[in-house]
Amino acid sequence: MYIIALTAISLICLPLASSLELSFDYPKDVKINKEFTVSIEADSSEQHDVKVFVHKSEDDKIDRNEYISEIYNDGWKDSYLYIKGSFPKQSNYKIRVTSSPGQQEICARLRKTGSTSFSTQCERINVGEDEPEEEEDTSKEAKKELERVIVKEETDSSPTESAVQEFRQLSQNQERIVLGSKPLNAPTQNKVIITPEGTKKKFLIYGFTGFCVLVLVLLSLRKL
Numbered sequence: 001m002y003i004i005a006l007t008a009i010s011l012i013c014l015p016l017a018s019s020l021e022l023s024f025d026y027p028k029d030v031k032i033n034k035e036f037t038v039s040i041e042a043d044s045s046e047q048h049d050v051k052v053f054v055h056k057s058e059d060d061k062i063d064r065n066e067y068i069s070e071i072y073n074d075g076w077k078d079s080y081l082y083i084k085g086s087f088p089k090q091s092n093y094k095i096r097v098t099s100s101p102g103q104q105e106i107c108a109r110l111r112k113t114g115s116t117s118f119s120t121q122c123e124r125i126n127v128g129e130d131e132p133e134e135e136e137d138t139s140k141e142a143k144k145e146l147e148r149v150i151v152k153e154e155t156d157s158s159p160t161e162s163a164v165q166e167f168r169q170l171s172q173n174q175e176r177i178v179l180g181s182k183p184l185n186a187p188t189q190n191k192v193i194i195t196p197e198g199t200k201k202k203f204l205i206y207g208f209t210g211f212c213v214l215v216l217v218l219l220s221l222r223k224l
Contacts, residue, residue, distance in 0.1 A: 020044055020119035024052075024108040032130040035072070035096045040087060040108050042119070048087040048110040053079035054125060055107065056100045068104065071095045085113045101127045 021043040027036050038052050054069035055062045064080050071079040072094040079095060087110060097104070106125040111118035 020110060022108065022110055022119045022121045024121060024123075026106060026123070026125065028124075029126045029128060030097060031128050032097050032099065032101055034130060035094050038093050038095060038106070038108060040091050040093070040110070042087070042110055044110075045088060047085050047089075047113040049082040049084045049113055050087045050090075050093065051079065051082045051107075051109040051111070052093045052095050053107055053109075054095070054097050054104050054127070056104055068100045069095050069097050069106075082109075082111060097127050101129050103127075 023041050025039045025041075030036050040050065040052070042048070052069075052071055053067050055066045056068050057063065057066040067078070067080045069079045070076040071081075071083065073083050076096070083090075083093070104125055104127050105122050107120055107122040109118050109120040
């Protein structure tokens with residue numbers, strides 16, 4: 001009878017124990033409602049169900065109402081539940097603490113898929129208060145407003161790219177106009193138009209002048 005009792009106890013306790021070497025990495029300080037990543041490592045290539053959670057229990061017995069975290073698995077889910085068959089295909093898990101700031105405990109648990117045996121590793125984690133959402137939104141709005149003011153001042157104090165391009169285009173057009181035509185302030189040349197009567201007068205003047213020169217030459221020869 002005593003042997004049967006020992007055997008029964010062994011069968012009950014055996015599934016709760018496992019020789020699986022399990023470790024995990026996580027940030028030591030987190031904020032409430034801010035997600036963070038937990039990376040799990042184990043010396044097994046077999047398929048395991050995974051549970052990662054933060055709890056506020058003060059002893060080894062962790063009731064479901066003492067779970068204070070959620071795990072992401074196609075949406076935020078209760079971290080009391082296992083993600084079935086995810087390890088070792090998946091080793092990184094996103095979780096977030098939903099309540100109870102202070103020094104708490106974070107645990108990672110692997111359960112061989114299709115069995116009840118599991119391995120658990122727990123560490124301490126510091127859970128801090130989350131900043132009020134309104135203050136965060138106000139800070140973001142103030143930052144955006146400041147950026148808009150800076151951009152506006154820079155725009156008002158310096159020409160825009162489009163304005164510079166228009167100025168360059170206008171300058172090129174003006175240069176083409178000046179090279180292809182006379183300057184606006186250039187002096188105009190006066191053209192002399194000679195009529196038929198003016199031509200006759202010119203011949204008469206030239207003929208009379210030539211006659212006078214001929215007479216003077218003849219008089220000079222006679223004196224000789």
